[in-house]
Amino acid sequence: MRFVDEFREPELISKTAEEIRRLAGTERHYRMMEVCGGHTHAIYRFGLKDILPENIELIHGPGCPVCVLPMGRIDDGLAIAQHPDVIFAAFGDMMRVPGTQGSPLEHKARGMDVRIVYSPSDALKLARLNPEKQVMFFAIGFETTAPSTALTIMRAKSEGIRNFSVFCNHVTIIPAIRAILDSPDMRLDAFIGPGHVSTVIGCRPYEWIAENERKPIVVSGFEPLDMLQAVVMLLRQLRAGEAKVENQYKRVVPWEGNRAALRAMAEVFQLRPYFEWRGLGFISQSALRVNDKYAEWDSEQRFEVPGIRVTDPKAAQCGEVLKGVLKPHQCKLFGRECTPEHPIGALMVSSEGSCAAYYSYEHRKAAMESSLIAIS
Amino acid sequence: MSDRAEAETSSANSVNSASGSEDEFAPIRFRDSQIEMAHGAGGKASRKLVEGLFAPLLFGASPGALGDAALVDINGARIAITADSFVVKPLRFPGGSIGELAVNGTVNDLAVSGAKAEALVVTYVLEAGLPTPILEAEVRAMAKAARAAGVRIAAGDTKVVEHGKADQMYVTTAGIGRPLHGVAIDPRSVRIGDRILLSGPIGDHGITILLARGELDLEADLRSDTRSVFPLVEALVRAAGPGIRWMRDPTRGGAATSLNELARDCGLGMVLFEDQIPVRDTVRGACELLGLDPLHIANEGQFLAVVSPEYADAAINALCLAPGGSEAQVIGEVRAQPAGTVLVTTLYGGSRIVDMLVGDPLPRIC
Numbered sequence: 001m002r003f004v005d006e007f008r009e010p011e012l013i014s015k016t017a018e019e020i021r022r023l024a025g026t027e028r029h030y031r032m033m034e035v036c037g038g039h040t041h042a043i044y045r046f047g048l049k050d051i052l053p054e055n056i057e058l059i060h061g062p063g064c065p066v067c068v069l070p071m072g073r074i075d076d077g078l079a080i081a082q083h084p085d086v087i088f089a090a091f092g093d094m095m096r097v098p099g100t101q102g103s104p105l106e107h108k109a110r111g112m113d114v115r116i117v118y119s120p121s122d123a124l125k126l127a128r129l130n131p132e133k134q135v136m137f138f139a140i141g142f143e144t145t146a147p148s149t150a151l152t153i154m155r156a157k158s159e160g161i162r163n164f165s166v167f168c169n170h171v172t173i174i175p176a177i178r179a180i181l182d183s184p185d186m187r188l189d190a191f192i193g194p195g196h197v198s199t200v201i202g203c204r205p206y207e208w209i210a211e212n213e214r215k216p217i218v219v220s221g222f223e224p225l226d227m228l229q230a231v232v233m234l235l236r237q238l239r240a241g242e243a244k245v246e247n248q249y250k251r252v253v254p255w256e257g258n259r260a261a262l263r264a265m266a267e268v269f270q271l272r273p274y275f276e277w278r279g280l281g282f283i284s285q286s287a288l289r290v291n292d293k294y295a296e297w298d299s300e301q302r303f304e305v306p307g308i309r310v311t312d313p314k315a316a317q318c319g320e321v322l323k324g325v326l327k328p329h330q331c332k333l334f335g336r337e338c339t340p341e342h343p344i345g346a347l348m349v350s351s352e353g354s355c356a357a358y359y360s361y362e363h364r365k366a367a368m369e370s371s372l373i374a375i376s
Numbered sequence: 377m378s379d380r381a382e383a384e385t386s387s388a389n390s391v392n393s394a395s396g397s398e399d400e401f402a403p404i405r406f407r408d409s410q411i412e413m414a415h416g417a418g419g420k421a422s423r424k425l426v427e428g429l430f431a432p433l434l435f436g437a438s439p440g441a442l443g444d445a446a447l448v449d450i451n452g453a454r455i456a457i458t459a460d461s462f463v464v465k466p467l468r469f470p471g472g473s474i475g476e477l478a479v480n481g482t483v484n485d486l487a488v489s490g491a492k493a494e495a496l497v498v499t500y501v502l503e504a505g506l507p508t509p510i511l512e513a514e515v516r517a518m519a520k521a522a523r524a525a526g527v528r529i530a531a532g533d534t535k536v537v538e539h540g541k542a543d544q545m546y547v548t549t550a551g552i553g554r555p556l557h558g559v560a561i562d563p564r565s566v567r568i569g570d571r572i573l574l575s576g577p578i579g580d581h582g583i584t585i586l587l588a589r590g591e592l593d594l595e596a597d598l599r600s601d602t603r604s605v606f607p608l609v610e611a612l613v614r615a616a617g618p619g620i621r622w623m624r625d626p627t628r629g630g631a632a633t634s635l636n637e638l639a640r641d642c643g644l645g646m647v648l649f650e651d652q653i654p655v656r657d658t659v660r661g662a663c664e665l666l667g668l669d670p671l672h673i674a675n676e677g678q679f680l681a682v683v684s685p686e687y688a689d690a691a692i693n694a695l696c697l698a699p700g701g702s703e704a705q706v707i708g709e710v711r712a713q714p715a716g717t718v719l720v721t722t723l724y725g726g727s728r729i730v731d732m733l734v735g736d737p738l739p740r741i742c
Contacts, residue, residue, distance in 0.1 A: 001657050001660055001661055001664075004660075004664060008722075008724070010722075010723040010724040013724035013725075014724060014725070017724075017725075041667075044728060045728055046722065046726045046728070047721075047722060047725075047726025047727040047728045048726055049726075050725055050726045050727055051724065051725055051726055065742050066742070091739075091740075091741040091742055092738035092739040092740060092741065093738070093740050093741055093742055095738050096734070096735065096738065105412070105413060105414070105735070106412055108413070109410075109411075109412045109413050110410075116591070116738065116739075117591075118591065118592050118593070118739060118741060119741075122591070140742055141741075141742035142742075144742060145741065145742045224724065224726070340734055341420065341421075341734050350740075351667075351740065352740070360729065360731050361728040361729050361730075362728075362729065
């Protein structure tokens with residue numbers, strides 16, 4: 001398959017892995033954070049840890065929008081959708097994410113009108129087809145998905161579709177990276193920058209990470225070769241004592257971003273003064289809301305929102321895992337109380353969450369290795 | 377089945393069941409407060425329901441491994457028996473329809489249990505208001521599929537429910553089959569070094585259904601793989617009967633779920649070679665776009681077999697020569713580790729664990 005197989009070519013991968021081993025040497029340990037949940041998923045899916053030398057440690061970052069969404073927001077959205085006239089529409093990613101009374105899928109099984117959509121415009125289509133209903137699109141995602149939500153709201157306005165609204169949970173990536181860097185227990189050498197987000201925001205917004213924080217960052221694609229090449233580029237910078245923003249994902253990411261997408265976001269959204277992130281707490285100016293010009297299409301202004309706050313159980317150590325202080329399996333709840341079927345913490349809910357990815361793809365392998373060691 | 381409620385309940389060992397008096401049921405371990413869609417999706421939740429509730433009450437304390445069909449003795453005659461319900465939306469899709477699925481599904485459950493389907497009974501649950509031409513088309517499809525599979529539809533029953541209480545039509549088929557000579561299917565007979573065979577490309581059915589629902593703006597030239605796999609099973613048994621340890625048709629939950637069940641039942645590791653697993657480019661492409669794993673996608677016309685190493689060549693040759701088997705492949709082997717687990721390895725040295733699906737596969741967007 002074109003545009004995929006070229007980036008999984010075994011010979012190139014082993015050559016790149018060889019180069020990584022050469023650059024990494026053995027003298028020191030490298031800690032690199034992949035910011036994006038898509039990268040976390042790819043690392044496990046392609047088994048990249050098996051390829052990287054032991055002194056390169058990948059730390060899973062905060063870039064999984066489902067994971068960082070507080071449970072109270074899900075409860076708020078589902079509370080609105082309790083009304084029999086409301087259709088709750090969301091991406092498949094959201095469907096198994098638990099609220100206090102269960103996930104959207106569980107609510108659907110109990111009779112709530114819950115629809116899986118593949119884009120916000122599909123939710124708008126639902127509104128056109130069901131004029132007697134109120135369609136609420138439960139929007140999640142970083143700058144990757146925010147522009148399509150913005151364009152859909154603009155279209156609803158221009159077409160005068162009034163039975164459509166957006167429950168906006170869009171968040172922005174830069175404040176999350178800043179929160180990680182500001183954390184006192186942060187020990188990172190470099191960043192693998194998010195690929196999809198950067199197609200929209202470009203590479204400039206990361207310059208402060210290189211200039212002020214002196215951390216190299218390489219924006220990377222999602223195939224095995226992309227990610228290994230990003231590691232090579234980071235190692236070269238680190239060995240040379242440099243800190244630059246580099247773009248490995250040039251075939252998709254323009255340095256200046258996508259201006260049309262950014263314009264649509266600026267037209268429809270405004271920054272919230274602060275927003276709660278699961279595992280990271282409140283971060284100022286880190287999320288978007290629908291601005292007053294489009295208030296009619298804002299679910300939070302159209303409906304009564306209970307404003308539920310749910311704190312994660314104290315034993316869940318999501319924050320530490322998110323900041324890379326702990327590995328998923330070092331959390332007290334991992335694999336016992338907290339599993340993909342019954343997630344307690346944020347990172348176990350989406351397959352892009354580091355705990356869920358680790359659980360699905362890795363933890364029994366780790367158990368196997370330790371049992372082998374015990375035998376030999 | 378690619379979607380909606382159904383959970384396999386056939387016990388491969390039900391001959392030994394029904395011991396003890398009425399209040400001596402085995403303990404029920406199923407603790408979920410209500411039935412959710414995931415309980416019918418063929419993955420972990422389905423297994424919990426079957427093993428935790430149905431098996432202890434219906435099959436006794438130690439039902440053994442749960443297979444696709446049960447073998448029962450009647451006055452010394454051994455027959456295979458199974459049943460399957462079909463709830464699919466849309467009723468018709470490229471390459472097939474609910475009627476064909478209902479015949480082939482039960483024929484295949486018997487086939488992978490090492491039996492040739494001899495007779496089926498069919499029950500219809502129909503929604504009032506269902507247009508007759510739709511019903512007629514499905515009954516015709518069943519008749520045609522039964523003829524193609526060489527099986528008789530011997531009896532049936534019909535119920536009609538109020539409009540809105542069912543989705544057009546549901547079909548259940550039950551079948552009895554004659555066990556083939558020279559083959560014994562038992563997950564506990566699987567040994568280290570055995571080879572894992574797959575009869576052809578995976579994911580065609582599940583992705584076809586996903587696209588046929590029209591919710592995605594994706595189009596692809598793809599057809600469901602629904603067919604009777606009995607001719608392939610027969611060819612395999614003839615060539616490698618004594619070497620066959622286990623077979624399964626990986627329907628809902630996909631190949632990953634079937635192999636995880638096997639791994640758990642035999643306590644060994646199933647190691648798959650990713651580059652050997654046949655997947656059509658269209659299926660791969662759809663899976664890449666939607667964030668799905670072909671190993672989790674439903675099939676209706678393929679089967680997996682575990683064969684002892686000395687029979688592996690004969691087995692794969694026989695499959696490849698049989699009509700419709702040219703894409704059969706050895707996709708992996710049984711190893712001691714990782715015990716109870718399915719591990720996929722790649723050509724470039726990476727590996728990953730592939731678990732059972734928790735519920736239906738859901739596309740990832742953000």
